[in-house]
Amino acid sequence: MVERKQQLERDKVSRLVNWGHWFALFNGFLALIVGSRYLETVGLPETLTGWGYLALASIGQFSFLAFLLYLLLIFPVTLLLPYSKILRGLAATVATLGLCILLYDTIVYDDYGVHLSPFAFDVAWADLPSLLSGTSYIVTPIGILALELTAANFLWKRIVKIEKWRIGGKVAAVLGSCFIASHLVHIWADAAKVKDITRYDDAYPLFYPATAKSFMESHGLDSAGGLSKLGEQQQLGYSLDALSCKPQNKPNVLIVAVDALRADMLNPQTMPFLSNYGTDNQLFDKHLSGGNQFQSGMFSLFYGLQGSYMAAPDFQTISPLLTQGFVTSGYALKRFGPASNEINPRPLALFNDFDAALMDDSESRALADIQSREAFEEWRKQQTSPWFALVNLGAPETYDTPVGFAGIETIKAPQGMAPAQRVLFSQYRQSLHFIDSELKSLINHLPADTLVIITGTSGKAFTSNEAEARRDLSPQSVRVPLIIHWPGGEQAQVNYTTSHHGLAPTLMTRVLGCTNPITDYSAGRQLLMPSEQPWVYVGDNRFFAIYQDDEITVIDRHGKYDIYSSDFKTRLNKKLSAPDLIQVMREGRRLYHQ
Structure with missing residues (x-):
C-alpha cells in the first residue's frame, strides 16, 4: 500500500515535470515573438547566411531563456509542492513577469542600445512616467497572465495525450541542436569576420555566443587572416552620402x-x-x-x-x-x-x-x-x-x-x-x-x-x-x-x-x-x-x-x-x-x- 502511494506520487511529479517542460516550450515561443522587436533596432540580415544564423540563434536563445526560468523558479517548487493548481498559478505568474521584463527590455534596448542592467535600469527609471502614462501597462500584463493561465490549464488537461505522442525528446533535440549550431556558426563567423552574423552579438539578453579567438590562438592560428573574409561588409557610413565639395579660394x-x-x-x-x-x-x-x-x-x-x-x-x-x-x-x-x-x-x-x-x-x-x-x-x-x-x-x-x-x-x-x-x-x-x-x-x-x-x-x-x-x-x-x-x-x-x-x-x-x-x-x-x-x-x-x-x-x-x-x-x-x-x-x- 505504501509502495503504491509512493509510485502514485512519483507519477504525479513526473507528470508535473513533463507539463513544466511543455509550458516552458510554449513560453519560449512567446518570448521569440516578443524578442522579434530587437530586430527593429538591430536591423534585418542582408544575406542568406545571416538569415540562417539568426533563425538558429533566435530559436536556441529564447528556448534557453524559457527553460532557464523554469529550471530556476518552477522545477524546485515541483519537487517541494507537487500540486498542480499551485504550480499552474505560480508558473503563469512567473511567465507573465518574465515576458513583461523582456518586453520592457526591448523598449530600453531600442532607446539606449543596452539591455537591462543596474545601470540601464537606473537611467531608464526616468522614462517610467511616459511608459505608464497610458493603460497598456495594466492591460498588457493582464492579457499575458490570462493567456498564460489558459495555456497552463490547456496543457495540464492534455498532458497525458501529449505524452503518448513521444515527441518530447525530438523537440528537445531540435532546440538543443539550434542552440549548439548557432554557437558553432558564430565561431566560424567570428574568425572569418562575417559582420552580417557578428552584428547580432549583443542583440538578445544574456546572449554570449562562442568565439574562435581562444581556440585558434591555442592552435597557433591567426584569427584575423587565417580564414576567408567571405561576407565581410562595411558597417560604418562615413560619410552617410557622397561629399559634394568645390573650394572657391585656397588659403x-x-x-x-x-x-x-x-x-x-x-x-x-x-x-x-x-x-x-x-x-x-x-x-x-x-x-x-x-x-x-x-x-x-x-x-x-x-x-x-x-x-x-x-x-x-x-x-x-x-x-x-x-x-x-x-x-x-x-x-x-x-x-x-x-x-x-x-x-x-x-x-x-x-x-x-x-x-x-x-x-x-x-x-x-x-x-x-x-x-x-x-x-x-x-x-x-x-x-x-x-x-x-x-x-x-x-x-x-x-x-x-x-x-x-x-x-x-x-x-x-x-x-x-x-x-x-x-x-x-x-x-x-x-x-x-x-x-x-x-x-x-x-x-x-x-x-x-x-x-x-x-x-x-x-x-x-x-x-x-x-x-x-x-x-x-x-x-x-x-x-x-x-x-x-x-x-x-x-x-x-x-x-x-x-x-x-x-x-x-x-x-x-x-x-x-x-x-x-x-x-x-x-x-x-x-x-x-x-x-x-x-x-x-x-x-x-x-x-x-x-x-x-x-x-x-x-x-x-x-x-x-x-x-x-x-x-x-x-x-x-x-x-x-x-x-x-x-x-x-x-x-x-x-x-x-x-
Whole structure:
C-alpha cells in the first residue's frame, strides 16, 4: 500500500515535470515573438547566411531563456509542492513577469542600445512616467497572465495525450541542436569576420555566443587572416552620402595643436603673445577638446566625431574626410611634432594623408618643439602650391623648457593645490611661456593668406600619476583655448560652448566648399553658430564625460557614473538625464548601417 502511494506520487511529479517542460516550450515561443522587436533596432540580415544564423540563434536563445526560468523558479517548487493548481498559478505568474521584463527590455534596448542592467535600469527609471502614462501597462500584463493561465490549464488537461505522442525528446533535440549550431556558426563567423552574423552579438539578453579567438590562438592560428573574409561588409557610413565639395579660394591652412594647453592659462602674464593674438582674432572662450589625451583630442579634431567611434575598425584604414578633402583639392599636407606621440596611434589612419617630419623628443620635448618649428618654416618656404600643415608642440605635457630658458616670474598657485601640485603649476607656466615664444616666432613669419588655428590637444591635470591623469575628465583636463585667424581678418569673442568636433565641419564648409549636411560626416556641430545639442561628449569609447551647461556626468565602461557641478567641485546627488543620454548613445550609433 505504501509502495503504491509512493509510485502514485512519483507519477504525479513526473507528470508535473513533463507539463513544466511543455509550458516552458510554449513560453519560449512567446518570448521569440516578443524578442522579434530587437530586430527593429538591430536591423534585418542582408544575406542568406545571416538569415540562417539568426533563425538558429533566435530559436536556441529564447528556448534557453524559457527553460532557464523554469529550471530556476518552477522545477524546485515541483519537487517541494507537487500540486498542480499551485504550480499552474505560480508558473503563469512567473511567465507573465518574465515576458513583461523582456518586453520592457526591448523598449530600453531600442532607446539606449543596452539591455537591462543596474545601470540601464537606473537611467531608464526616468522614462517610467511616459511608459505608464497610458493603460497598456495594466492591460498588457493582464492579457499575458490570462493567456498564460489558459495555456497552463490547456496543457495540464492534455498532458497525458501529449505524452503518448513521444515527441518530447525530438523537440528537445531540435532546440538543443539550434542552440549548439548557432554557437558553432558564430565561431566560424567570428574568425572569418562575417559582420552580417557578428552584428547580432549583443542583440538578445544574456546572449554570449562562442568565439574562435581562444581556440585558434591555442592552435597557433591567426584569427584575423587565417580564414576567408567571405561576407565581410562595411558597417560604418562615413560619410552617410557622397561629399559634394568645390573650394572657391585656397588659403594656406596651419593648425598648431599644443599638448596639455589649459584654457585658464591663456593670460597676459603667462602667454602674452597668444593672449593678444586671441584678442585680435576669433577667440572661443568656452571650448572643449574631444578628450583628455592626445589620441582622443586629435581624433575629435580631425574626424569631427565623438570618441565612442574611436574603436571602429574602419578607422584603421579610413583617414579623416577633412584631410582627404585637402588632398583632393591639391593641397600639400605635412605634419611636424614629437615622435613620442606616435606610440600606439589610435586610430591608425588618423594621419595617413600627411607626410611626417617627427622629432626625437627622448631627451627634451622643448628641443623637439624648436626643431618642429624650424622644420615647418623650412618646408613652408619650399611650397609652390596651397598647403595644409599640422604643427604639434608637446613641451607642456612634460613641463619641459629648453636649457638656458630665462622664464618668467613665479606667481602664487591657486588655492587648494597640494605642495607637489604647486611645484608642477610653476614649472607648467614656464613651459607655456616658452611655447608662447615659439608661437610668436612661428606666426610672425607666415604668409598673409594663411588661415591659422591654434588650440590644445587636451588640458592638463597637475599630477605625475598617469593612470589618474587618464581618468581625469574635469574642466582642467579638457577645456582648451581655440583661436582662429581668418585671412579676411575676422575678429570676435565667442562665448557659447564649442568643441573640437566643430573644426572639421567648419573647415569643410568654409574652406573646401562642401555642401552636404554636416551630420553626414561629423557629430553635427560647427564653430560659427551655437549648437542645437545641449551637451558635448568628451573622452573615448571606454571612459567619457557628458558636458552640459550646469553639470558634468562622468561614465565608465561598466556603467558607473558620477554627476558633478559645472565647476567640478561638487558631486551632485541626482540621476542621469535620460533624454540627453539617449541622444548621446544614438549619436554613437548614428553612422552605423542597420
